[in-house]
Amino acid sequence: MSKKNFIQVFEYQKLKYDENQDFKKHHFDAMVLFNEKNQNKYYTVVNKGVLFNSYVGVIQIGGLTIEILPKADNSNNPDKGTWQKVLLNMLKVCKHIQVDNVSETNLNKKYNSILEVYFEMYLNELESLIKKGLIKKYRRIQSNQNALKGKLVFSQNIQKNLIHKERFYCEHQLYDKDHLMHQILYRGLLILKDLVNNNLKDKLNRILFEFQDYQQVMINKNHFEKLVNDRKTQPYLRGIDIAKMIILNYSPNLNSGNNNMLTLLFDMNKLWEEYIYRILQKHKPNGYQVSFQNSDKFWEHKTIRPDIVITNDQNENFIIDTKWKIINANNPSDDDLKQMFTYNLHWEANKSMLLYPRINQIDKEGTFHYNQLEKKCKVGFVNILDNGKIIQTKISSQIVFNKLISSNE
Known part of the structure; x- marks a missing residue:
């Protein structure tokens, strides 16, 4: 993939075809159509361009790749390579990229886009299956x-x-060997023919040679529901998962010409929520349990669901609600505070926390006043980077010891 056909932007940034020579009117038209088919949730269409929102990831239209990166700093010129690594790390922690397949060395490797990570993973998985012997x-x-x-x-x-x-x-x-699993993997390979860069083309062609005698089937989501997993097919699961991502996110012929589109987009709010949960779950102290998206009845058919609930051996609950946005410590939104107050009451928690990415803010703790019940809510911030390096191992101690639990004891 050449730099000429690669654009990196940040969330909440505009991309216009009259301002970027690589982004053409036909790319814009394909993106408009794609967004309309998905309830306009991925970005907002503006005059001669799009305004990205909380969705990050990659959009590949024909030969053009657009990578949307997260950003949690106040720099006017943030380093795109650093935030690409942040996104890759979050995807790895949240298991959107398989841990065994992508080592720390690979995560530090320079990728043009995160799609290349998935493409390389897919080809490596299939190469491994071929060496072991494709099953009948x-x-x-x-x-x-x-x-x-x-x-x-x-x-x-x-x-x-x-x-x-x-x-x-x-x-x-x-x-x-000409069964549904191999037909799915073959379909994924055929899609990649027009998407991979020159570095992967030789490997792709070698693998395609092994699949050339299988039927070409137009795979859809119903085919994946027909799969039956057993001991023999266990080694196929990762390859099938990536094939599913490639096939179901691929939209051929959205517009006239060769504007086939492959999208891999993640809601940054949900990714941040899951990222914090998985780090807490992995590094939780003895005597504490961490649960994710606890749901309980609230009103009629409606439910209430905090992001994370931490419970200790004394059955005391601590509530965390994650927010991927930059705020001032003294100015959380009224809606967020009311939401936390409800969580405190419903889960009988004396302490809760709104958790944001840190730039240079200082934590602030406040008290809800209601019928002499003094329940506390902290506006907390956590560092993602330390001198440009990802510090996920420190996040758990920042949250659990210094912010939420220790200050309550």
């Missing part, structure tokens, strides 16, 4: 036979063999 499975087929084989399909036999009485139209089982 039983599949049902219907065909004309010279002898009765399996079950006779009466309606088709009458239709097709009215003249040729010596033939039998049968349904029978075949044990071979």
Whole structure:
């Protein structure tokens, strides 16, 4: 992928075709159509361009790749390479990128876009499967036979063999490699033919050679629901997961020309929420349990659901609600505070925290006043970077010891 066909932007940034020579009017038209088909949730269409929102990730239109990066600093010229690594790290922690497949060394490797990480993972998975030997499975087929084989399909036999009485139209089982799992993997490879850069083309072509005798099937989400996993297919799960991502996020022929689109987009609010939860779960202190998105009845059919609940051995609850936005410590929104107050009451928690990414803010703790019940809510901030380096191992201690629990004891 050449730099000429690669654009990096940050969330809440505009991209216009009259301001960026690589972003053309036909790219814009394809993006408008794609967004309309998805309830306009990924970005806002503006005059001659788009305004990105909380969704980060990659959009690939034909030969153009647009990478949308998260940003939690107040720099006028943030380092795109650093924030790409932040996004890759969050995806790895949240298991959107398999941990075993992407080492710390690979995460430090310079990728043009995060799509390249997935493409390389996919090819590596398939290369590994080929070396182990592609498995055979039983599949049902219907065909004309010279002898009765399996079950006779009466309606088709009458239709097709009215003249040729010596033939039998049968349904029978075949044990071979041309089954649904390989057809899914093959479809993923065919999509990649027009998407991978020159560094991966040789590997892709070698792997395609191994799949050339399989049927080309237009795979959709229903095919994935038909898959049955067992001991034999266990090694296929990662490859199938990536194939599912590639196939279901690929939109061919959205517009005239070659504007096929592949999207890999994540809501940064949900990604931040899951990222904090997984770090807390991994580094929780003894005597504490961490649970995610606890849901309880609130009003009629409506439910209430804080992001994270931490419970100690004395059954004391501590509530965390994550927010991916930059605020002043003295100015949380009224809606956020009211939401936390409700959590405090409903989960009988004396302490809760709104957790934001830190720039240079200082934590601030306040008290809710209601019928002499003094329940506390802290506006807390956590560092993502330290001198440009990701510091996920310190996040748990920042939250649990210094912010939420220790200050309550």
